[in-house]
Amino acid sequence: MSYYKIFPSTRLKGKLKGIESLELSYATYLLSIVWPKNEYCLLSTLQLRFDNASNWIVVDSKVGSHLGEITIKLGTFSPEEQLQLFWIINAPLTKISALAIYLVNLDTKQMIKVKPEDGVKTIDKGKEWMDERKDIQLF
Amino acid sequence: MKTPLITLAFLLTGLLARSQDTLRTTLVDSVRAAAPRYVNDVTANTLSQAQLFSEVDPTGYDLLNANLSFSDKDQVQKIGFSPLRLLNTYYGIFSNLRLNISHKGGALTSGLSLGYDNTAYDSRRVQRLFDEFSSAVRQLPAMGPRQADESLNEYREREYKHYKTQLDSMAGQFDEKRLRHIVKISGGYNAQFFSVLRSKSDNSNFDSLNYHGFKGHNFFISGSYSLRNGWLNVNGGYNYFNKRKAADSLQQRNRYNGWSFGISKRVVRLISEEQLKKKDFYINSRFIPSLYVGFAYEQADYLGDNYLFAEDNAKHVRVYTPFIDVALSPAAQFRLAIPIRRTDEYVANTKGELVGAVLQFNYKLINLN
Numbered sequence: 048m049s050y051y052k053i054f055p056s057t058r059l060k061g062k063l064k065g066i067e068s069l070e071l072s073y074a075t076y077l078l079s080i081v082w083p084k085n086e087y088c089l090l091s092t093l094q095l096r097f098d099n100a101s102n103w104i105v106v107d108s109k110v111g112s113h114l115g116e117i118t119i120k121l122g123t124f125s126p127e128e129q130l131q132l133f134w135i136i137n138a139p140l141t142k143i144s145a146l147a148i149y150l151v152n153l154d155t156k157q158m159i160k161v162k163p164e165d166g167v168k169t170i171d172k173g174k175e176w177m178d179e180r181k182d183i184q185l186f
Numbered sequence: 187m188k189t190p191l192i193t194l195a196f197l198l199t200g201l202l203a204r205s206q207d208t209l210r211t212t213l214v215d216s217v218r219a220a221a222p223r224y225v226n227d228v229t230a231n232t233l234s235q236a237q238l239f240s241e242v243d244p245t246g247y248d249l250l251n252a253n254l255s256f257s258d259k260d261q262v263q264k265i266g267f268s269p270l271r272l273l274n275t276y277y278g279i280f281s282n283l284r285l286n287i288s289h290k291g292g293a294l295t296s297g298l299s300l301g302y303d304n305t306a307y308d309s310r311r312v313q314r315l316f317d318e319f320s321s322a323v324r325q326l327p328a329m330g331p332r333q334a335d336e337s338l339n340e341y342r343e344r345e346y347k348h349y350k351t352q353l354d355s356m357a358g359q360f361d362e363k364r365l366r367h368i369v370k371i372s373g374g375y376n377a378q379f380f381s382v383l384r385s386k387s388d389n390s391n392f393d394s395l396n397y398h399g400f401k402g403h404n405f406f407i408s409g410s411y412s413l414r415n416g417w418l419n420v421n422g423g424y425n426y427f428n429k430r431k432a433a434d435s436l437q438q439r440n441r442y443n444g445w446s447f448g449i450s451k452r453v454v455r456l457i458s459e460e461q462l463k464k465k466d467f468y469i470n471s472r473f474i475p476s477l478y479v480g481f482a483y484e485q486a487d488y489l490g491d492n493y494l495f496a497e498d499n500a501k502h503v504r505v506y507t508p509f510i511d512v513a514l515s516p517a518a519q520f521r522l523a524i525p526i527r528r529t530d531e532y533v534a535n536t537k538g539e540l541v542g543a544v545l546q547f548n549y550k551l552i553n554l555n
Binding site for chain 1: 307308313316319320323324326328329330331332333334338341342346349350353354356357360361466469470
């Protein structure tokens with residue numbers, strides 16, 4: 048499930064009382080996981096929550112690939128918000144020798160590295176990487 | 187008016203595509219630079235497949251390995267190297283380009299070969315299995331959302347543990363399927379040289395025994411099939427030789443055909459299955475420390491007319507070799523063999539028989555797993 052802010056769109060603006068106050072800019076964000084081709088990566092779960100929310104939202108679950116990239120659409124929301132991300136990435140079939148996670152603003156083509164902060168992550172065959180990143184300031 | 191608008195649309199589309207390409211390149215480059223080349227490591231059959239043609243056989247598919255063979259008649263030392271495995275890009279069978287250097291009976295053999303391995307992660311067959319796994323894994327129950335104040339460890343216990351058990355079971359099935367039928371094919375060329383590469387003098391009779399430096403050409407093709415990760419192994423090969431018997435000035439190159447066939451079976455697992463599942467080398471490569479028994483048959487036929495040029499003065503050489511392979515770890519394996527050599531010799535049409543013993547070691551010097 049992706050998370051969307053749809054009220055800033057022109058068509059919906061003004062349809063509900065008080066919606067005019069939502070004059071936020073917004074952008075579409077993607078989460079990209081990249082690793083070498085022909086190593087198998089399984090994103091077992093990806094969850095997000097906004098800093099002002101109490102619940103985690105499951106964005107996607109169980110996407111596997113050997114092609115070197117999994118990109119998930121997180122949703123469309125305001126660059127002024129702060130995100131938390133939580134994920135489990137598995138290497139069930141092959142070792143993953145180098146992996147990195149990026150957050151991409153699809154509208155501006157800007158991106159930030161979510162994790163690891165330095166270098167790349169290695170996941171041995173049969174192991175997983177369960178981790179989170181707090182306080183991601185959108186851009 | 188329409189034309190500039192269409193042009194603008196094309197330009198914007200182009201810019202967007204280029205921007206996405208740049209983004210993709212940046213992402214991919216970030217991992218490519220750090221990623222070593224992954225090497226598949228099915229190691230059931232890494233010992234040399236033949237005695238008679240062992241110097242031209244490119245043993246193994248690892249990055250670098252060494253093979254030593256000792257017997258009363260010959261000592262063979264070999265090194266095999268697959269340099270393209272160091273690259274990050276897969277070039278089909280060219281990724282298995284292998285350089286072979288060996289020394290046997292005073293002759294040096296160097297060559298190169300190409301190989302195909304249907305269990306390699308790059309192969310189309312395994313890519314299909316990857317896709318099947320991706321479809322199957324979607325059938326696993328999805329993990330629920332993390333609770334507001336739940337720690338990673340709590341989530342692991344609550345949601346992930348059961349999921350992981352099922353995932354491991356499915357991954358085991360994937361490897362079982364991948365290694366049920368293992369097919370490897372190699373083909374290549376070797377050039378053989380005598381120990382003295384060049385001798386020259388004003389005196390035409392000088393050192394006529396080392397007149398030739400080049401011994402001959404060899405082309406080969408060989409293949410192997412393993413059932414259920416090495417439970418049963420079969421291999422065979424054909425060798426074309428056009429070579430000299432010796433280096434002296436009277437010798438001419440002549441044709442030989444060489445055939446080989448071998449079969450081996452795993453008879454004892456050296457580690458129990460429960461213990462094996464805890465070993466890193468088993469998780470990584472499904473290598474099973476085992477004892478194999480087998481039998482190899484090889485035949486070399488001289489096709490020339492003149493007996494003076496026949497190696498060992500033999501029209502036909504046949505070698506029957508019962509052997510035991512001891513595969514202790516992916517890095518260290520050895521073979522004990524008793525080759526029985528039968529020859530049809532030119533001298534008064536006599537037949538000869540020689541029974542010897544061979545000890546062969548294989549060392550995987552560098553592996554990228």
